[in-house]
Amino acid sequence: MGIIVSNNAGNLYSTQNSSTIIFWEFTPSPIFKLVWQMGSSLPSVTAIKVKLPAYELISYYANYTDFELNVAMAFGSSPQIIKVEGLFDITTDLGVPQEQNSLIFYEKTLNFSFVNFNLLSLGTFFAQADYTLSAINPDTGLREFIIAQAMYFQIQVVNIATELLEYTWNLNLLNELYFSYYSGGTLPAVRDVTVYHNVPFTVAVSDPLLLFAVTASINYSLLEISFGPGISSLAVGSYNFQVTLNYGTGNSKTFDVQLEVFDTTDSFFVSTDTIIFEAYRNATLPPSQLVNTISPTVWSVNENLPIWLEASPIQGNGLTDIYLTVSNYNHLPTGSYFFLLEITNETETKTVEITLNLHDFVTHPFLPGKVSFTEALDYLEFNSEEVDPTFIEIDLQIKIFSFNLYEEINYSRQYKLPLYKGLGQFHIGTIVHQLLEEIKDLSEIVPLLEGNYSKVQYAPAEVTVLFNEKKYDSDDIVRSGSIDLIKFIKGHKPYVADSNLCLLTVKQQEFTRITPKSVIGIGFIHMSNPVIKIIKNGQLQEEYNVLVFSSSPSKIINSYYHFKNNFKPGDVIEIQISNDFEIRTQRFLVFPEGVSSTYFFFENDNGIIEAFEFTGRMKINNSYTHVTNKVFSNLFEIEQKVHSWNNQSVVVNTGQLLPTDHKIIDAIIRSENVWCSFENSSGSYFKVDSNTSKMTPSDTFKEDNSFDVEFNILENSDATIYPQ
Numbered sequence: 001m002g003i004i005v006s007n008n009a010g011n012l013y014s015t016q017n018s019s020t021i022i023f024w025e026f027t028p029s030p031i032f033k034l035v036w037q038m039g040s041s042l043p044s045v046t047a048i049k050v051k052l053p054a055y056e057l058i059s060y061y062a063n064y065t066d067f068e069l070n071v072a073m074a075f076g077s078s079p080q081i082i083k084v085e086g087l088f089d090i091t092t093d094l095g096v097p098q099e100q101n102s103l104i105f106y107e108k109t110l111n112f113s114f115v116n117f118n119l120l121s122l123g124t125f126f127a128q129a130d131y132t133l134s135a136i137n138p139d140t141g142l143r144e145f146i147i148a149q150a151m152y153f154q155i156q157v158v159n160i161a162t163e164l165l166e167y168t169w170n171l172n173l174l175n176e177l178y179f180s181y182y183s184g185g186t187l188p189a190v191r192d193v194t195v196y197h198n199v200p201f202t203v204a205v206s207d208p209l210l211l212f213a214v215t216a217s218i219n220y221s222l223l224e225i226s227f228g229p230g231i232s233s234l235a236v237g238s239y240n241f242q243v244t245l246n247y248g249t250g251n252s253k254t255f256d257v258q259l260e261v262f263d264t265t266d267s268f269f270v271s272t273d274t275i276i277f278e279a280y281r282n283a284t285l286p287p288s289q290l291v292n293t294i295s296p297t298v299w300s301v302n303e304n305l306p307i308w309l310e311a312s313p314i315q316g317n318g319l320t321d322i323y324l325t326v327s328n329y330n331h332l333p334t335g336s337y338f339f340l341l342e343i344t345n346e347t348e349t350k351t352v353e354i355t356l357n358l359h360d361f362v363t364h365p366f367l368p369g370k371v372s373f374t375e376a377l378d379y380l381e382f383n384s385e386e387v388d389p390t391f392i393e394i395d396l397q398i399k400i401f402s403f404n405l406y407e408e409i410n411y412s413r414q415y416k417l418p419l420y421k422g423l424g425q426f427h428i429g430t431i432v433h434q435l436l437e438e439i440k441d442l443s444e445i446v447p448l449l450e451g452n453y454s455k456v457q458y459a460p461a462e463v464t465v466l467f468n469e470k471k472y473d474s475d476d477i478v479r480s481g482s483i484d485l486i487k488f489i490k491g492h493k494p495y496v497a498d499s500n501l502c503l504l505t506v507k508q509q510e511f512t513r514i515t516p517k518s519v520i521g522i523g524f525i526h527m528s529n530p531v532i533k534i535i536k537n538g539q540l541q542e543e544y545n546v547l548v549f550s551s552s553p554s555k556i557i558n559s560y561y562h563f564k565n566n567f568k569p570g571d572v573i574e575i576q577i578s579n580d581f582e583i584r585t586q587r588f589l590v591f592p593e594g595v596s597s598t599y600f601f602f603e604n605d606n607g608i609i610e611a612f613e614f615t616g617r618m619k620i621n622n623s624y625t626h627v628t629n630k631v632f633s634n635l636f637e638i639e640q641k642v643h644s645w646n647n648q649s650v651v652v653n654t655g656q657l658l659p660t661d662h663k664i665i666d667a668i669i670r671s672e673n674v675w676c677s678f679e680n681s682s683g684s685y686f687k688v689d690s691n692t693s694k695m696t697p698s699d700t701f702k703e704d705n706s707f708d709v710e711f712n713i714l715e716n717s718d719a720t721i722y723p724q
Helices: 229-233 428-435 662-670
Strands: 012-014 031-037 046-053 065-074 082-084 089-093 098-100 103-114 123-136 143-158 165-168 177-182 191-197 201-205 210-216 220-227 237-247 251-262 274-281 289-301 309-312 315-326 335-344 349-360 371-373 380-383 390-401 408-418 423-426 452-456 461-471 477-489 511-514 520-525 531-536 539-545 557-562 572-578 583-590 598-603 609-614 618-633 636-653 674-678 686-690 708-713
Touching: 065 082, 065 103, 082 123, 143 477, 165 237, 165 251, 177 191, 177 220, 177 289, 177 315, 191 237, 201 210, 210 237, 251 289, 274 289, 274 315, 309 335, 380 461, 390 423, 390 428, 408 423, 428 461, 428 477, 520 572, 520 583, 557 572, 598 662, 609 662, 662 686, 662 708, 674 708
Parallel strands: 012 031, 031 143, 177 251, 274 349, 371 477, 511 583
Antiparallel strands: 046 103, 065 089, 065 123, 082 103, 098 103, 123 143, 165 191, 191 220, 201 237, 210 220, 237 251, 289 315, 289 335, 309 315, 335 349, 380 423, 390 408, 390 461, 452 557, 461 477, 520 557, 520 609, 531 539, 531 572, 572 583, 598 609, 598 674, 618 636, 636 708, 674 686, 686 708
């Protein structure tokens, strides 16, 4: 069971007012539609009831505590037009769980208000409510996201009154309004249908056996559907009826009513012995299916249902409808799954063979609790089995967090992906990579240029994905799906990234050359409170605990900077990052000091600032540009200088390197953010930009392993001349 934001099998169209609580379901279409006539009063506050599973009853979450529901509004390019409980973002506790038909869940009623409609022009506007359930993980003590689902608001602004009508019924798990009746028993209970409308309507039924009554209100009416005593003469079987709602100037809408007539309750009856579900991973859940039971005594179903099957209720007597639903199957391989459902009363057992045929609609490598990387080759891969041509409509809701302050920046992006022979790929990381915050100043990331310390870095981007498969000719939705929460980190996937602890460094766990004067800077991902150990020649020198006090947003990227050391040539230095289960080690080999020290900080592929020291010769070049103007003096034309400036560059030799250190030199040359300091690791640092166009990292006859790298000095050289 996911987050249920209603109990409606289709779109719900509201008028300008509604004095009832609206139920809203995530599938098959998460859209709340509202029509507003320009110049009229704002729609009244709309109450929407949200149901959430009692996750603490699931063994995996049994020890989780402090469950919270967060609702955040996003508006894309439109103004802020909807508030939840008077705000654009709220967090609320869940209260006390409830039980209904053997299902245990939390229920929250949220009030949505409408504002700023005067800023809207004619047309259609969208807003989104993101529902996120979280709780405290007992192992880490941190708040963890469990499930997230989204709901759209579609606001249609018109300049003339629009005739509008739609209907829904509570706890509707099937596409038709369903009744069951057994011969000689009591008549079926009345079923309520809520009709939302802004014009009068009339009701017509396809058979006089079907009765109705209407209780009218301003913008909605309660339509009561029932059957009269005439059905007692019907034979055992299934009967179909229709109810037509006529409204406005010739408009009408029709819904189906089904009546099942069964035999007497003197014997144990189960309506079917076979049920087949066709489901697609990561897509809309298939409709629930119904099993009718008649039993003179109490019956119950198997105690241990498979993880992909839900039954409600699980016991009863007399005439009872059992709703069967499949879910929680996205982690299963495609194929067919079978289960024999046993329904047992005091005297006998009936069986229903249930088959789940699981197909792939979309496959992807994104897993809950794992980070992804923007430049990794991780795609949404769609595989449609539709005969008619279809396309995929993709909606991305992206949250970026600013450096240090972690202020939330929301982006909404929509795309349409054509399918070729039913296949298509979509790369989310490319979009996220372009939106991540750019480093503007070294001090944002490395605030201190002395001592040894760790620092929290940027928060991963958070992405929610919604997608619909649609037909070209009718724009009808074939199936829908979503991916709840993907966390993205900048760059390519590191060497080890399948766990909750990995290094974000160029060299990963390879040896890197340093000198006794070098600065060390590394980055890493963690999901708990890691321990940093500095080990020299196998002996522990220093140890730090990295404490994380906040999990919203997820501050799981850290850097460690080491300015002060007592290293000597020949030492082997290890920086170990460890948690309770794993260890990652960055290794360094200490070389003698070189002829000169030029210190660099550079942004690596993952958006982390690393440090490296060049130990070879350094040369500064001055390139002058002069602006002149032609003037006449003593009847001669001469060039007179009116302005000039100095474009400085520096050529630095790396000094002796280890065979694999060319990877760092390559990263420095390609980096868009590089800062340099001459002779002093504590600065001052100024920004440079490599213009080196060629490097030879491997040469059979090359005896020394060093490179000359040229940089443009991006400071105002007229004000600051190097060397100082």
